[in-house]
Amino acid sequence: MEPTIDIPNGLRSVPWSDGRRRAHLEATIAQAPDPDAIWVFGYGSLIWDPRFEPLETRFATLDVHRRSFCFWTTMGRGTPEKPGLGLGVVPSDGPVEGLAYRLDPKGLNDVLEALWLREMRAGVYHAEWKRIRTSEGCIHAIVYVANNDHPNFAGDLPLEEQARIIARAKGAMGWSYEYLGRLVKGFKQYGINDTYHEELYKRIMEIISVRQ
Template sequence: MASERWVFGYGSLMWRPGFPFVERRGATLHGRRRAFCIYSVHHRGTYERPGLVLGLAPGGACRGAAYRVDEADWAQTYAYLLEREQPTETYIEARRFIRLDDGRRVESLCFLSDVMHAQWAGALSLERQAELIAGAKGLSGRNVDYLRDLVDHLREMRVRDAGMERLLTMVEHREAAA
């Protein structure tokens, strides 16, 4: 249906959407990839000690979760998402077509990385990502916990991301040595 409201999650929205929904499906967004490419000065770091959070960087494809929101809940859900996802306006709000696991192609609200924003970190080496994530903490908690939640939930979805798993191992070793 053209009037359906969908939200695509590729990070914490996969395991903690925080809004009511009537349907949840695995989904793929083409043309963007999940990456630790945003300096976090709010949720997982501070201005003095930035961490890193996920973004949808240009290129590739991203597996995530799609949520269909009832029209009656849309205004409240949309306001919540803007507050949650845009504290420093590091993302571009966009509507993109995603492919649901059941084969449907639906239009969805997505928050894409703004490559022109001051918090855009770009393509960092795994070593640099580990340096930034290890020890970082913000209003939503420790940066390593965010990474660990991501890896755990990707595994639950049967998505193996060797890069994210290697990054988690690197961060855990850094934090153990600190």
């Protein structure tokens, strides 16, 4: 028998209206440190599935943050009955290694709107300008930081509990663990160091192998 997983009551995803999302996007871009160089920091699915052609890509490091599967997902890779966990970055000692993408001014608005529809659909993130280190110097990039005031914020769960939740969750976009599997593959492809999430994926695969 699988161990009991404590799922909060009333989990749901409430999409932002188009107007709210566009207003948030416009306010974020208005605060750009350099309007002529819009960068986005990829630490999760943007590593292996950016869905746009960047003008430039750099290996990048975000300090004083860490990756964390820290919010409940009830649609894409989970359901209200068996939610998955979504990835964010949260303030911590860090650092977080990832990829920084400089957006092409041609088609910039379309790319930004697609990013906001993808990442800011329900407000589980704050879109913040952060100082990012790269081998070619420091830049400022948009980072989607976990919103710890969101009703679906799960906080800092133990690795074993994360593994059990992710191993069993499935939604409209597929199994929750498939996301992490693609991310770990991206780590290897780009030389990104994240032993914690590699260990988490290993533990999930152990749980699944026993279940099968």
